[in-house]
Amino acid sequence: MAISPAAARPEPASFRDPANRVFHVGDEVLRGLDTRAAEHWRALRDTAFFPALVAAGKVCATEDAPPALVPANARDPWAAVLRHERIPFVSHPYEWSFTMLRDAALLHLEILRAALADGFTTKDGSAYNLQWRGAEAVFIDIGSFEPVRDGEPWAGYRQFCQTVLYPLLLTAHLGVDFQPWLRARVDGIEAEQLRPFFGGARRLRPGVLTHLHLHGAMQQRNAEASTSDVRAQLRAAGYSRELLLATVRGIEKLVRRLDRRPAGSHWSDYQRTCGYSAQDRAAKEQFVSAALTAGARPRLVLDLGANDGRYARLAAGHAEYVVAVEQDPAVVDELYRTLRAEGHRRILPLVLDLADPSPGGGWRGVERAGFAERASADAVLALAVVHHLAIGRNVPLPEVIDWLAGLTAPGGAVVVEFVHPEDPMARRLLANKPDGLFPDYRRDTFERLLAARGRIAERLELPSGTRTLYRAVMGG
């Protein structure tokens, strides 16, 4: 089938490097390359390291495509067009847990090391070069590869520090969650912003003195020097590829040392402490399984408030891909580590506060798409979350249901659990709020609101009698 280039939608995040640009045509992900980038691609294709990394699943699969598929850029037509493997769900580094960012960092460095050994380098070092297939990181920025020029350090080092290394130092050394910092700044954390936090003895923590303090000071002192002059000076002083490799190995060693076993949090014990009876649990699992197999096999399932991933795993048995969203970074980290150990490739755990999901970021607020724009699921699981939003965060019940409907593709299903006000968990939340604040938090109100926005296809009251499950088919 011929696809018109007019149907191509430029990827809003792909504009910073004019040498290439990503387009979406239907379900396909295509990349236009200018003459020079096309030359680099042909050289890259013929290397030994690149096909090996693709075969190992570490770099996204890429092949040549007909140039007519994407619209020409302003000056001239693209010299070549590539077709990339589709990533099931695009996520941003501020939605990853510590170990996810650390593993993404190690993959980036491993790829750089392999490239350098074969005469290539990456022109940037951004955390946004990486995406996920479940719990497996994958490098996606094929346009970043270019032949290495001898005698030059890694051009992506500064960016790597800002979007990867500094966030890791923040969490590993200070125990501060990096996600809000990265979310607030699309270019990552600047050395000068982080240096004040690493005074005194903290200066001696691994990586701080050199990569943070010395780096920051050097940036200040060389602010007016042009990079081409400095490159020439370094080459003249004998900077070699061996030295570059030693630097990359050094950063790799440092990243491996950075670790933080998250301390137990309220949510990490939630599954064990939230008081489901065995009967309730069995009935709930059966209901969820039946709900996911009632229609066509879902391509994307969203599990909201995934906790330890019990229902995400259940969903993965019936769907192509599951995005398991949880607000506690420590819980997501645990889930990620478990999934990684199993080599799971169909569940993507993400850090996200449901009452404050990722907004659009970067240029015009569209460069990094907000969560709501990315999420259009065939099935949404909202198990034991409605009371946390409605009572815990004071979100009006009609808003909660509208929001669930918004995350669901037309014709998709919402599988939602309503915790009655008499339930011990709801009572515990209500006890902290003034009396009579939530007169509408009732099962009949919930059911009426849900029925107004979708068709309630199934309903089950759990044996304990204080929780009801619904499957509602939305819109369409």
Place this chain on the structure above:
Amino acid sequence: MSGTATTISVRWQTSPAFWVKSLTAARPDAGVETGEGKERSVIHLAYLDAGSGSLIVQAVVGGVAGVAVAAKLYWRRLVDRFRRQPTDQR
């Protein structure tokens, strides 16, 4: 003609005081002076701009051989400056 290399100029980087200051400054705005009365500020570098300081620091983090390269770079800058000065005054 005043060369660009002179514009880059050697400041305090070559002196041991620079290294001591850089490595011991309690806060970024304390103890690190450029010698030119400049205030430090967050530098917003363009995308795909490697950053001059970020390039040089990579020599230093590359181990002993790297430090030697960095020392050589600064030594050349210093020598270059003294060589150029008479030409500039002409």
